[in-house]
Amino acid sequence: MKRDSRLSGVLHVLLHMAEHEGPVTSEVLALAMDTNPVVIRRVMAGLREQGYVRSEKGHGGGWTLACDLSKVTLRDVYDALGRPALLAMGNRTEAPGCLVEQAVNAALGQAFDDAEALLLSRLGEVTLATLSADFHQRIAVRGGRHDLESAHAA
Numbered sequence: 001m002k003r004d005s006r007l008s009g010v011l012h013v014l015l016h017m018a019e020h021e022g023p024v025t026s027e028v029l030a031l032a033m034d035t036n037p038v039v040i041r042r043v044m045a046g047l048r049e050q051g052y053v054r055s056e057k058g059h060g061g062g063w064t065l066a067c068d069l070s071k072v073t074l075r076d077v078y079d080a081l082g083r084p085a086l087l088a089m090g091n092r093t094e095a096p097g098c099l100v101e102q103a104v105n106a107a108l109g110q111a112f113d114d115a116e117a118l119l120l121s122r123l124g125e126v127t128l129a130t131l132s133a134d135f136h137q138r139i140a141v142r143g144g145r146h147d148l149e150s151a152h153a154a
Contacts, residue, residue: 004084006043009033010077011131013040017053018069018132023062046080069132075124086116 013029026037026044033040044063047053054066078084089112091105139145 003088006081006084007074007078009035010043010047010081011074011128014047014052014065014077014128015131015135017063017065018128019135023056023060023064025062029063043081046082047077050076050080052077052080067128069128072128073124074126074128074131075120077128078120078123086119087112 013024013032016029016032017024026040029040029044030037040063044053044055048055052065052067052072053063055061055063089108091108093101094105096102096105
């Protein structure tokens with residue numbers, strides 16, 4: 001089963017955008033996410049609706065951040081993406097007639113609910129500023145600098 005990596009990908013490009021001066025085109029962001037610019041525009045639409053990013057059309061246009069990184073959590077971004085499924089596992093049958101399978105579903109259902117609640121809570125504790133600080137520590141150790149376009153060039 002393929003995993004949904006939209007949250008990871010969007011966080012990736014948001015941090016790149018935070019380091020980049022000026023607008024970033026969908027084409028450049030698509031290179032960073034190894035996807036199509038149309039996918040970028042679709043994914044970023046939810047972030048724009050929540051006021052986290054804005055877009056400008058035309059020459060010199062593109063995507064820019066419209067938020068304070070310290071005020072936006074990973075949970076906020078997850079919600080803006082439409083709350084994709086967090087767990088790939090699920091019950092074999094949602095409304096089984098078999099009493100054994102009902103017992104299995106009850107136990108697994110509670111475990112899944114608990115796991116999701118814990119994960120959502122943790123996502124709510126981490127801000128984009130936290131991720132940015134981690135990135136800055138990593139780049140300082142490496143002794144490099146940020147350059148979105150060369151970081152993901154083919």
